Amino acid sequence: MKRFISILCLIAIVIGSLSLVGCKDNSAEKNSISVAIMAPDVASSEGTAENNRWTKYIAEQTGLDITWVAIPQNEMKTKLNTLLAAGEAPDMFVEYSNAYFQGLVFDGMLMELDDLIEKHSTEYKKYIEENSDLKTWTMLDGKTYAFTNRRPADKILSFGMWIRQDWLDKLGLKAPTTIDEFVEVAKAFKTLGDDIVPLAYPYQFINTIYNAHAQWYEKDDGSGLEYGVVTKRYADSIAMHKKMYEEGIVDKEYFVDKGGSKQYELWNSGKAGIMFSNWDSSVNQTLLKNDPNANPVQLEAFSTKYGTNGMFVEAPPQLYVMMNKDCKNPEAGMKLVDWLIGGGYKNLMFGEEGVHYKMDGEIPVTICDRDTFTREVEYAKRYAVLGSFVLDPEWIPKMANQDELSQKLAAEKVDAMNTINKHHYRRDVPYNPPESRVSSIVSDFSSSINAITVKYITGGNQYDENWCETELRREWELAGGKEAEELATKWYKDNIDMIKAFQAENK
Structure with missing residues (x-):
């Protein structure tokens, strides 16, 4: 009997030990x-x-x-x-x-x-x-x-325009406040040297100024949504781009400048007077090392016939x-x-x-x-x-390293943030319509956009002013653009309360 009880005790101890091991392993696995x-x-x-x-x-x-x-x-x-x-x-x-x-x-x-x-x-x-x-x-x-x-305040900003204030001062010019003034300033910058390219990285720049991005916008009459690349704003932005190309305001080879390395090289070497780029002051670090007397400042958004549009900003998440x-x-x-x-x-x-x-x-x-x-x-x-x-922009100089260059860049960053935030960036819907067919049509159409716009910009007088708009609309319809607009508008109407609440929160 004692032997039987001893065996039972031993079994209980073994089972208890196994249970403890199992609990330990399970706990570790859950972590x-x-x-x-x-x-x-x-x-x-x-x-x-x-x-x-x-x-x-x-x-x-x-x-x-x-x-x-x-x-x-x-x-x-x-x-x-x-x-x-x-x-x-x-x-x-x-x-x-x-x-x-x-x-x-x-x-x-x-x-x-x-x-x-x-x-x-x-x-x-x-x-x-x-x-x-x-x-x-x-x-x-x-x-x-x-x-x-x-996103912290400095991360929600995406793009900005930097201009050489020292060049403006040298020529006795003021920063442009309209698209026409901008063209005149850029042409004046060309007089500073044969190797000067007034505007570096121009492509997204012009679409931002005209608020004509590849995203969905609310129609003016509120009846639905339209895709930015097939709006009149986009056609006008590309027409202005063509004018700047023909005036020699932009680098003739930037279309093949993958990643923009040559555009940054123009800016860093002091051969460009205006840079559309990452808004952050770090974009000026190499320029200021090469030329401590350079004075790049943020250029405030200027107006077109469509008003003054803010620089592109990232979505809040x-x-x-x-x-x-x-x-x-x-x-x-x-x-x-x-x-x-x-x-x-x-x-x-x-x-x-x-x-x-x-x-x-x-x-x-x-x-x-x-x-x-x-x-x-x-x-x-x-x-x-x-x-x-949560970042207070005024903290930036204190948060930065205290050496002279870091402090100069930090001060530029604060000024840039304040300048960019003067104008609201238009985002009519929080995100693209979550419809797979819409995404597929937009993707198919996207492959045509660059080819058509480059052909128009570089094609001289062989294409009239309506050619780019007509070709983009044709390709959009071939890709199924009408169906995309109908589906996008249905989503817009089905979610109008959410969209209007979003617009109210993001004025």
Whole structure:
């Protein structure tokens, strides 16, 4: 009998031990998650994209076992599509494109997040309620399929116009306030040298001035939507572009300048007087190193017959942070999201407090040199896929390195932000109509746009002023443009309350 009881006790102990082991393994598994991010540029001294001081820091702070999957930004969509098709995609992944996000929803690749947020979130639930306008961008058919946060003030700006104030001063000119004045200023800049190209990177520049982007706009009479490239505004913008090309205001070879490397070279070498580019003052860094006496300033948007249009700005969401429908541990993903939005992002943006930055009131002030920050901190921002940082533009000089060049660039950045924000950028709908047929038609048509516009701009007098508009409209209709307009307008009318609320919030 004693032997039997001993055996029972032994069995109980073994079973109990196995149960404990099972619980431990299960707990560890529930804390595991894989996350795809846009590949950071990690110095060899820091480790790798998958294992460095910041991946270790995140693991220590969250208690999560995170497998980081680094994918080059320009390959993200293609790589994710391949992994999703093979059933091998990470649990969470990020993208900038709302259209891509919508496509994944339609394809059934994403987890619906409302219950997860309601039951397991504290920080993100609070954040998205306080920033309820962002919900529009993360929902389809009334359901949430992505996490996001608001872009900081300096990141929502996309393009700007830089002009050489020292050139204006040399010629006794004022900054242009109309398109006609702009042409005259650009022609005057040509007199400063045979190798001068007044305007670098002109293509998007002219479409921005005329507010004629490849996006959907509300018709003037409110009856529906029209595609920007087949509007009269676009035709007029390309006609002006042709005039500037023929006047020698732009680089004749920019059509084949892939990536714009020659355009930046013209600006950096002091051979261009106006640059349409990334708005950020960092675009002037090389120019100012080459010529410390150069004085690039932000050129305020000027008017055309269509009024004064703001510079293109990004949509409010910074990133779409999505969860794979097959994610086994969504609570772990929610824990990471809550940690980031609740303040975990801070050191990923600014570094280690006391080493890389210090707080001056609310302002995180950089205290290390530029090289150290670049090497040890800059790459960490890729892991901060969410955050709640709100930037006051006046903080920028304090946040920058204190050397003379950094401070000059910071001051330019503040001035540029203030100048760009003087004029509202028109966005009539929050995102393109989420209809796959509309997207397909637009994609088919897009391949024709550049060929037609380049042919018209460079074709001299063999094409009359209506040729480009007529050809674009013909190609649009061949691609199914009429059907796209009908579907887009139906979506517009079906969602008119949401669209009008969006317009009211974004005046």
